[in-house]
Amino acid sequence: MKRILGLITMVYGMMVKLFPSEFQEEFGDEIQGVFATMVRAAAGRSKSALAVACLQEFRDFPILLLREYLEKGHEKFIPLTTSTVCLARGLCSQTGSCPCECSLFVFLFLAFTGSLYRFQLFLDRKAFYPGWDLHDCFGWRSIICSAVQRAYPFRLVCPGRDIGMVYSPSYILHTIHIS
């Protein structure tokens, strides 16, 4: 078990290095210390508790990482988002299926996170985000949109209509425009 914990902590340490340098400088050591304590505490309870703790961590990570970069308007993500969002925008508006205007990029990116949410539902129903209706949770679109809502808990206003707590390509483009 000690080996597994060491490995998990090491992988997490590598993941933390993906955050913007300012974030790493300020919180890098602290975040790794807390993560190590959390996984040790979870491992002390049971193996499934450890699995749930890790899953939750790795599930939230991609969205938070993306958010940190977008908030800073970090250069690494800008070319990727600009081109992909422009391409995906047309696709989304053509199908008209997505009420939150999820871009293809955000959609694909969050498909990974959504699948982890789903998997966690099978492992531990209580750990699942409590505000979700279980019926809704089985729709992929609901999972991904809810994942975005959870990661971006602030209000965004789109031209013409208030889209609420949802991340949209308009916002990505707005962020890029500002930066």
Added chain:
Amino acid sequence: MTFEELQTRLPLTETTFFMLLSLATSEKHGYAIAKDVGSLSKGRVVLSTSTLYTALKRILEDGWIARAGEDPKPDESGRPRKTYTLTELGRRILEAETIRLQSLVTIAKIRSAGEQA
């Protein structure tokens, strides 16, 4: 910050509300905040480490909390644990949100009492 300005920062997310509430009684380090949020929400809000620290960063930048120093007891790996405390602005935001939530409950109670009558 005036009352009107405070109102523009509301409503708080559940996570932020519980984090501020956790720091209302005493200064805490990150792990203690995560544990406290879990117990305050009766297990409903489970914070991952990255969620906790990105939220802490945001409210630190907003000036709602501040670094208070280091916990005299280091963590199990020997790393020093930085502690956080609620600022005056954070306390006012927390109070404003509590008042907002109370008024919602009051309205709901009045309405449901009216329906029963």
